[in-house]
Amino acid sequence: MISLYILCLILFLVGLYCVVRKRNLIKIIIGIGIMEYAVNLFFVLTGYSEGGHSPIFVTDQVIKRMVDPASQAIVSTVIVIGLSLTLVLIAIAIRIYEKYGTFDITKINRLKG
Amino acid sequence: MNPVPYLVIVPLAAGFFIPIFGKRIKPLGGLVAAAAMAALFLLSLSAAYLIRVDKALVYNVGNWPPPVGITMVVDGLSCFMLLIVNTVALLVSIYATEYVKRYTDPWKFFSLFMLMVAGMNGVLVSGDLFNLYVFMEIAAIAAYSLVAFGVEAAQLEAAFKYAVMGAVGSSFIVLGIAFVYSSASTLNLAGIASALSGPGSTNVVLFASVLFLMGFGLKAALAPFHAWLPDAHTAAPTPISAMLSGLLIKVLGVYVIMRIFFNVFGISAKLSMILISLAVISMVTASFLAFGQTDIKRLLAYSSISQVGYIMLGMGVGTPLAIMGALFHLFNHSIFKPLLFLSAGAVEDIGGTRDLRYMPGVLASSRLTGYTNLIGALSICGIPPLGGFWSKLIIIFACIQADRPVLAFVAAAVSILTLGYYFKAVTPMLFGTAASSGSPRGNAVGKARKKKLALAFALPLTVLALLSILGILLLAPGIGRQFLGDALAVLVRGR
Numbered sequence: 098m099i100s101l102y103i104l105c106l107i108l109f110l111v112g113l114y115c116v117v118r119k120r121n122l123i124k125i126i127i128g129i130g131i132m133e134y135a136v137n138l139f140f141v142l143t144g145y146s147e148g149g150h151s152p153i154f155v156t157d158q159v160i161k162r163m164v165d166p167a168s169q170a171i172v173s174t175v176i177v178i179g180l181s182l183t184l185v186l187i188a189i190a191i192r193i194y195e196k197y198g199t200f201d202i203t204k205i206n207r208l209k210g
Numbered sequence: 211m212n213p214v215p216y217l218v219i220v221p222l223a224a225g226f227f228i229p230i231f232g233k234r235i236k237p238l239g240g241l242v243a244a245a246a247m248a249a250l251f252l253l254s255l256s257a258a259y260l261i262r263v264d265k266a267l268v269y270n271v272g273n274w275p276p277p278v279g280i281t282m283v284v285d286g287l288s289c290f291m292l293l294i295v296n297t298v299a300l301l302v303s304i305y306a307t308e309y310v311k312r313y314t315d316p317w318k319f320f321s322l323f324m325l326m327v328a329g330m331n332g333v334l335v336s337g338d339l340f341n342l343y344v345f346m347e348i349a350a351i352a353a354y355s356l357v358a359f360g361v362e363a364a365q366l367e368a369a370f371k372y373a374v375m376g377a378v379g380s381s382f383i384v385l386g387i388a389f390v391y392s393s394a395s396t397l398n399l400a401g402i403a404s405a406l407s408g409p410g411s412t413n414v415v416l417f418a419s420v421l422f423l424m425g426f427g428l429k430a431a432l433a434p435f436h437a438w439l440p441d442a443h444t445a446a447p448t449p450i451s452a453m454l455s456g457l458l459i460k461v462l463g464v465y466v467i468m469r470i471f472f473n474v475f476g477i478s479a480k481l482s483m484i485l486i487s488l489a490v491i492s493m494v495t496a497s498f499l500a501f502g503q504t505d506i507k508r509l510l511a512y513s514s515i516s517q518v519g520y521i522m523l524g525m526g527v528g529t530p531l532a533i534m535g536a537l538f539h540l541f542n543h544s545i546f547k548p549l550l551f552l553s554a555g556a557v558e559d560i561g562g563t564r565d566l567r568y569m570p571g572v573l574a575s576s577r578l579t580g581y582t583n584l585i586g587a588l589s590i591c592g593i594p595p596l597g598g599f600w601s602k603l604i605i606i607f608a609c610i611q612a613d614r615p616v617l618a619f620v621a622a623a624v625s626i627l628t629l630g631y632y633f634k635a636v637t638p639m640l641f642g643t644a645a646s647s648g649s650p651r652g653n654a655v656g657k658a659r660k661k662k663l664a665l666a667f668a669l670p671l672t673v674l675a676l677l678s679i680l681g682i683l684l685l686a687p688g689i690g691r692q693f694l695g696d697a698l699a700v701l702v703r704g705r
Contacts, residue, residue: 109381109385112381113378116374116378122370125374129374129377129378129381132377132378132381133377133381133384136381136384136385136388137384139385139388140384140387140388140391143388143391143392144392167391167397168388168391171340171387171391174340174344175384178344178347178351178380181351182347182351182373182377182380185351185354185355185373186370186373186374186377189354189358189366189369189370189373190370192358192361192366193363193366193367193370196361196362196363196366197363205367206367207363207364207367
């Protein structure tokens, strides 16, 4: 179980590295996506219990362990927010390409100060 | 009638109503937005009237009680913020009806504007950590699009920078929420406060605090996380600069930091130390950076970072007097910073430039713009009868009272620096610069056009200037004292 959390952390750091180090706008957007997925995965894992059942009430059966549905509901909302954020970022990136003719952030530097 | 849910429903409904009809009837967008803002202003007044008796208004969404359902809560602090947000947003929306005439599709602007207001009101009324995050993202995504609204190269660049940094900050916030939820098993703010107050949860609280400080500190533009702010404020359309600087960084950043660290986690010595250091770094570095600016909006943006530093300093010192100073400075700053930004927009409209080196001077052609600029600048510098003086004085006194003379000295010194860079900015704006005839864009730019200020520009400027003069009434006994006192009581009570 702990190894899963460590893998989550590694995925998060991969995304952060991608945002901080890459020069291409599209790669930065992909990096943000990777970070969001890592966080979502972590959130779902916090609600998971080993051998857990889906939390549906049935009369003829007693459920001892169940998976927390709230964290899954939260994550599905976070995914939707992430999607709209990605759309805004991509729309801006397309317009930037029209204006500057490049995706390279080192060449997009008209603002200084 | 409980006004709490309507604070979110009205702007959301307006945001979706405007695109349906605004496409055909051009001026409708602005009218609907201004009408919705007027309704929201009345709603927040009624909320302020109602909490005089009850101290808190609670609304359970879908009638589900707190542990299961979602709650919306308006207490003294949120009510204080709601009134500020809806008053300033109403004035900015009136200003915007004139300003957006330069764009081809003004209804898109107002639709996004209303979504941003819905997000901010939602953050203020939500009594639940996750809904707070959702509303925050609504406001933030609307803000990213609004910064890029003119689709000029500089605006797109600033919006991309802002959106990427905002997205990284949001990821840290969701991570923090995951830690809090896995430890407290609830997302209701009151529930978290009682679940985490027991022993054994200090490590979780500390780690989540750091994550939240990164995320919300980025939204509040505290010093190491401020890189997005000068670009976004400079490039955005003027009404949006006023909204971002006056309201968005305070609601998404400062208010949430106050709410989480004072009412949910409880402030500790370590945390207040961190807040104070971040505040001092913001105040000092931003003031020095502001000196070097020649673009008036960029100078105002750096000054915003510095003034948010004052608010966080008051919060960090943490005595009741210091918190009162911080709240009062928050109020003053959200009045005079939009005033300064909107005046700068009017100056740009008259003089044709934002560059301080080639300012033609507006006092001769438009007396009103000159005076509103002057009032805003005097208030932010802390010249005695105006609001800004009293809030800074309270913060400095509170630092001395809390036996921290060094902080008091820093606050006083930064106040002098503020006076310095505003003197540098306001003189050319009022009287023009010697170099104005040598403007790079020809003489037409260098000379102020004799142009009548539109009523939609003049009205918000006058009201904001009056408010920044009358801000002192908040300290007077009676309604103002009650209003500020209720907000203060929420923070001093702790969790």
